[in-house]
Amino acid sequence: MALSITTKSTTPFDGQKPGTSGLRKAVKVFQQENYTENFVQCILDSAQAEGHTLVVGGDGRFYCPEVVDIIIKMAAANGVKGLIVGQHGIFSTPCLSGIVRERGVCGGILLTASHNPGGPDADFGIKYNCSNGGPAPDQVTNAMYDLSCKITEYRICPDIQCDINTTGTYHYEIEKYGQFTVEVVDSVDAYVKLMKDIFDFPAIADFLKDFPVLMDGLNGVTGPYIERIFLSEFQVPEDNVRNSKPLPDFGGLHPDPNLTYAKALxxxxxxxxxxxxxxxxxxxxxRNMILGQKGLFVTPCDSVAIIADNSDCIPYFSKHGGVKGLARSMPTSCAIDLVAAARKVEMFEVPTGWKYFGNLMDAGRLSICGEESFGTGSDHIREKDGIWAALAWLSILAQRRCSVEELLVKHWSTYGRNFFTRYDYENCDSEQCNQMIEELRGQLDDASGSLKGRSFENGGKTYTVAKADDFSYIDPIDGSVATKQGVRLIMTDGSRIIYRLSGTGSSGATVRLYVESYEKFEAGSEDKYLQDCQVVLKPLLGIALEVAKLPQFTGRNAPTVIT
Structure with a gap:
């Protein structure tokens, strides 16, 4: 007997506009009657999912199983042909991207608020990835938002019961549409197979016999993946993997791999x-954070540059004709630009958001890319990939037979060092922060009160502004335009100050301040390479705070997070 479809009346909710990483709100917002159902209906409609297959999974945070159940019931009622669901409702973001690409399906629905805290009083998120495995482009997310503003009903099949904790294929007969299939798959198998196609696992396993590592899943989704790879495949001791059980509240940890929130590691x-x-x-x-011995921090900017410069150590790239192009997000330091120039490959500077990399990858013009926000990846999928980055580092170290510090110093000796830091001011007053950005925009090169040509002195150092603008981007593949992506002050010596309002939080405003200064040292002064970024950048940081009046507008004497 066919299961019946119910059409339920609803009304729009304010603010269901997806950002660069989907729709993120507090759990209690998503738990409102019809709130989640409204947004899922808008995803299914804008994705034109009828007759197609979707992949569904999340990071295991609080409220994930309930939303997986809602998606199953609604997908059936909207004529979706089938779903591929991660066991227990779990898929890492890179794994879901890989499965979408491997299976050639319509797209995927990710349930995650990424690096935001989890639990009943914390955050939840829903994100749609397209058929290339990457985040939905603006035209798709804009369509979702437009639908969310005028939605009057959604469709659901309330009688479907599916055991997402047991792998297997489940078939249902749905009125009007016929057969609907839910395939519950192991959340780890496909990803491990993909990594084995990219890296030389036996070589890494042999290297790790005398190279102890410590992998920390922060009780997020990567736990089962790093257990399978490091404990089963590489046979490292069990105490080399920690916080590897995905928990709804991440065990009280803040699952953001930076020096503040991963302080225990x-x-x-x-x-x-x-x-x-x-x-x-x-x-x-x-996302990922890499540390060397004695806690030596590798900035994400240096990490992607070093991976790019040593890509010959990763079998995947030789199998695919070498590196085609490199890219970074605009706030990310220019370290990878130097590698691109040396290797004579295309270099792209894009707005923050992985979807901008995806177009370049699909066009065959980009192989390796990264963001300063601890995101690193390649064209093996269309998302950043934390475990891939760690395996890339281990592949390089295994072939170069050196330590993390030795690899860093060798790189800086060749290219110089882009000293870089980011200050985050989280949960600030949105109105005040927007006013700060507007005042900065009033001093740009095309404004009457231009900062261009002005000099600033702090700590015995003087910097002169060569260019002041608000970064914009014209996509070289589809011609789409992104504007107001961040206020930049570029100094005559190449140093940069960047101000941005982030869209990845669930409440208030987050101001991000980025400061970068390039230093080229002479032979014999290698010790200078290891200077603390905060010490080197202190004068420029002082100028950055002064120019934007950042303490006054945020009401903060210090940032929430420094990286």
């Missing part, structure tokens, strides 16, 4: 000198 690697590399991953598995 930093402290352990710093205090216990036996660990030669440490790595942490965020809630949904797309």
């Amino acid at each position: 930093v402290d352990t690697v710093t205090a216990n000198h036996k660990y030669k590399l440490g790595a942490a991953f965020d809630g949904d598995g797309d």
Whole structure:
């Protein structure tokens, strides 16, 4: 007997506009009657999912199983042919991207708020990825938002019961549409197979026999993945993997792999000198932090540059004709630009948001890219990939037979060092922060009160503004335009100050301040390479705070997070 479809009346909710990483709100917002159902209906309609297959999974945070159940019931009622669902409702973001591409399906629905906290009083998110495995472009997310503003009903099949905890294929007969299939698959198998196609697992396993590492899943989605890869495939001791059980509240941890929120890992690697590399991953598995022995921090900017410069150590690239192009997000330091110039490959500077990389990858013009926000990846999928980044580092170290510090110093000796830091001011007053950005825009090159040509002195150093603008981008593939992507002050010596309002939080405003200064050292002064970024950048940071009046507008004397 066919299961019946119910059409339910509803009314729009304000603010269901997806950002660069989907719709993120507090859990309690998503738990409002019809709130989640409204947004899922808008996804299914804008994606034109009828007659197609979708992949569904999330990072295991609070409210994930309930939303997976809602999606199953609504997909059936909207004529979706079938769903591929991660066991227990879990998929890492890079794994889902890979499965969408491998299976050639319509797209995927991700349930994650990424690096934001989890739990009943924390955050939830829903994101749609297209058939290339990457985040939906603006035209799709704009269509979702337009539909959300005028939605009057949604369709659901309330009698479907599906055991997402047990792998297998489940068939249902749905009135009007016929057969609907839910395939519950192991959340890890496909990803491990993909990594084995990219890296030389036996070589890494052999290297790790004498190179102790510490992998920290921060109780996010990567736990089962790093257990399978490091414990089963590489046979490292069990205590080399920690916080590997995905928990709805991440065990009280903030699943953001940076020096502030992954401090326990930093402290352990710093205090216990036996660990030669440490790595942490965020809630949904797309971000990473790399540490060397004694807690040496590798900035994400340097990380992607070093991976790009040593790509010959990764079998995937030789199998695919080498590196075609490199890219970074605009706020990311220019370290990778130097590698691109040396290797004579295309270099792209794009707005923040992985979807901008996807177009370049689909066109065959981009192989390796990264964002300063701890995102690193390649064209093997269309998302950033935390575990991939850690395996890339281990592949390079295994072939070069050196330590993290030795690899860093060699790189800086060749290219110089882009000292870089980011200050985050989280949950600030939105009105005040918007006013700050507008006042900065009033001083740009095309404004009457231009900053161009002005000099600023702090800490005995003087910087002169060569260019002041609000970054915009014309996509070289589809011609789409992105404007107001961040206020930039570019100094005559190449140093940069950048101000942005982030769209990845669920409440208030987050101001991000980025400061970068390039230094080229002479031979014999290698010790200068290892200087603390905060010390080197202190004068420029002082100028950055002064120019924007950042403490006054945020009401903060110090940032929430420094990276």
